[in-house]
Amino acid sequence: MSREIAGVKASAGIVIGAALLLQNSELEVQTVSVEDADAEIRRFQEALEKAKADLQEISERVEREMGPEQADIFRAHLMVLEDPELVDTVTATIKQERVNAESALNDAAQGFISIFEQMDNEYMRERAADIRDVTRRVLSYLLGVELGMPGQTKEEVIVIAKDLTPSDTAQLDRRYVKGFVTDIGGRTSHSAIMARSMGIPAVVGTREITSAVQPGSKIIVDGHAGVVIIDPSEEQIALYRAKQAEYDRQKAEWAQLVDRKTVSQDGHHVELAANIGSPQDLEEVIAHGAEGVGLFRTEFLYMGREDFPSEEEQFQAYKQVLEKMEGKPVVIRTLDIGGDKHLPYLNMPEEMNPFLGFRAIRLCLDQQDLFRTQLRALLRASVYGNLKIMFPMIATLEEFRQAKALLEEEKEALQKSGVDLSKPFEVGIMIEIPAAAMMADVFADEVDFFSIGTNDLIQYTLAADRMNERVSYLYQPYHPAVLRLIRQVIEAGHAKGKWVGMCGEMAGDPIAIPILLGMGLDEFSMSASSILPARQQIGGISREMAAKEIPLILGMSTSQQVEDFVTNRFAHMNS
Amino acid sequence: MIEKKVVVGLPHGLHARPAANFVKLATTFKSEIKLVKNEKEANGKSIMGVMASAIAKGDEISLVANGVDEAEAIAALEKVLLEEE
Numbered sequence: 001m002s003r004e005i006a007g008v009k010a011s012a013g014i015v016i017g018a019a020l021l022l023q024n025s026e027l028e029v030q031t032v033s034v035e036d037a038d039a040e041i042r043r044f045q046e047a048l049e050k051a052k053a054d055l056q057e058i059s060e061r062v063e064r065e066m067g068p069e070q071a072d073i074f075r076a077h078l079m080v081l082e083d084p085e086l087v088d089t090v091t092a093t094i095k096q097e098r099v100n101a102e103s104a105l106n107d108a109a110q111g112f113i114s115i116f117e118q119m120d121n122e123y124m125r126e127r128a129a130d131i132r133d134v135t136r137r138v139l140s141y142l143l144g145v146e147l148g149m150p151g152q153t154k155e156e157v158i159v160i161a162k163d164l165t166p167s168d169t170a171q172l173d174r175r176y177v178k179g180f181v182t183d184i185g186g187r188t189s190h191s192a193i194m195a196r197s198m199g200i201p202a203v204v205g206t207r208e209i210t211s212a213v214q215p216g217s218k219i220i221v222d223g224h225a226g227v228v229i230i231d232p233s234e235e236q237i238a239l240y241r242a243k244q245a246e247y248d249r250q251k252a253e254w255a256q257l258v259d260r261k262t263v264s265q266d267g268h269h270v271e272l273a274a275n276i277g278s279p280q281d282l283e284e285v286i287a288h289g290a291e292g293v294g295l296f297r298t299e300f301l302y303m304g305r306e307d308f309p310s311e312e313e314q315f316q317a318y319k320q321v322l323e324k325m326e327g328k329p330v331v332i333r334t335l336d337i338g339g340d341k342h343l344p345y346l347n348m349p350e351e352m353n354p355f356l357g358f359r360a361i362r363l364c365l366d367q368q369d370l371f372r373t374q375l376r377a378l379l380r381a382s383v384y385g386n387l388k389i390m391f392p393m394i395a396t397l398e399e400f401r402q403a404k405a406l407l408e409e410e411k412e413a414l415q416k417s418g419v420d421l422s423k424p425f426e427v428g429i430m431i432e433i434p435a436a437a438m439m440a441d442v443f444a445d446e447v448d449f450f451s452i453g454t455n456d457l458i459q460y461t462l463a464a465d466r467m468n469e470r471v472s473y474l475y476q477p478y479h480p481a482v483l484r485l486i487r488q489v490i491e492a493g494h495a496k497g498k499w500v501g502m503c504g505e506m507a508g509d510p511i512a513i514p515i516l517l518g519m520g521l522d523e524f525s526m527s528a529s530s531i532l533p534a535r536q537q538i539g540g541i542s543r544e545m546a547a548k549e550i551p552l553i554l555g556m557s558t559s560q561q562v563e564d565f566v567t568n569r570f571a572h573m574n575s
Numbered sequence: 576m577i578e579k580k581v582v583v584g585l586p587h588g589l590h591a592r593p594a595a596n597f598v599k600l601a602t603t604f605k606s607e608i609k610l611v612k613n614e615k616e617a618n619g620k621s622i623m624g625v626m627a628s629a630i631a632k633g634d635e636i637s638l639v640a641n642g643v644d645e646a647e648a649i650a651a652l653e654k655v656l657l658e659e660e
Contacts, residue, residue: 072592075595076591076595076622079595079598079599080622082622083621083622083623083624084620084621085624112627116623116626116627119627119629123590124626124627127626131623306590306591306592307587307590307592
């Protein structure tokens, strides 16, 4: 019997394939007494050697396919298996207590796990998971149970997980992952953003997918409708194959727009740019005909690793993006960590209210070494393309001035040491805090551009945590309050001759696009996969006509009213 | 046996990569290696032991080596602990 589960549509497309569950089922360990302790020790050592050989192979393969940084975690696992404290404890227990290897290993590992779990540093607490992970590998050999190695699949799969953290996705082999389905999360959670940048379908926030699906089951993921079908019937498979074909046809139509500029029906040009997390994403970006990069989320360079990326490493990443974009604008946002994004090696205390807490520019202005390293890497990369530096989470003018002063200091120091910084670059801010939106006219005197970060602007304006499903009804992009703030920012920027962009999910939303176009937004930055549909849509809308509707829209009372109006008013203009 | 007091210079303490480097180097010596912080001992050849001792920048610890190559071990390992970048 097939079963249908609904969730939040997070990334478009349809995929039919086998489910891969990213979860760690418990291996059951029983304590049994043994007669021959030496034979038991040999059994332990054999399992240990097999696990080490596995890790050796995996770390070599990961290094080859994904680079040395990604392989570090597996080398660390190898060291745990070579740890004399662990090995000696296990052998001593087997000898003295005459128990089986499984039980001795489990006890020894538990001892270390509880030490690490109690440490007051997030990085160290996460090491407990590493120890659990390697112990499982040895236990699986002892018990003769096969382990699924989630990150290391060699077949095309649809990844099913409770949630996908940034470090999970960093470890996934992109070539084999054809879709995501998760229990929790919304359109702006990490897994959703990741899926869109990879161009694969995703449904998130299903609440129950991990308990409803068996590993290996056939499933259909419909990213347009936000629906997952488990064990589909032949008829359903045929139906979805047809839908897939229709979507492919639509994609072929979009593909013809790849090399075109984005022009409204009445001849106004706007820039459609892409949001990226790493140089790896550029392939998709270029394939979808982006006219620039509107947001490079540099925090992904800091994630899925054990230590800060060096200045040189960052420089190489920025340079690569600037060069590959061949002179097209590239907006690089400085480190935005905190909120829902943590760095295990940066010891940050738990906060009651992380989205209102110590994050992004607040953290960077406090931990200046960290910030200066990034600024130097950006400055050195500036001569390789059309760089625009953007500071996130600016609330006050002082913060902007302070960040800019640090940038100037690093610039002078580099120039003194003879580094070529001859190419001019712009410095702007992300508008995501209502206070900054209200003060946009004041900021406009000192910044070169604004980019409106709607994911946060919406949650701060309506005071609704976007990670909390119970208040997700308040996450209303079309709420007149949000639209009025956006309008105010665009007008303030234009009054001082500064360009205004948007880099939130809203910029690629078909309902929001006519409104933003009518308000005169200059740059729309979105997931790569949204660019061509947006270009097609904009080609069918007259900006002048859309502009005439803005006063009416801003005077509306509810989000629903705006949505209904835009759908009716502009529907005939969309092909 | 040689015991030497060291003030740790590593910017992030004996975390992650520096801990791994320390253990890898310690393993190349025949001598027994110990790190002592606040009277708590850790086996210098055990990655979990070293990391669990949560040695941070600026901590004063004792580096202890006992064996045929203890002098070389102390000299080499002290250098790792003093590194500032």
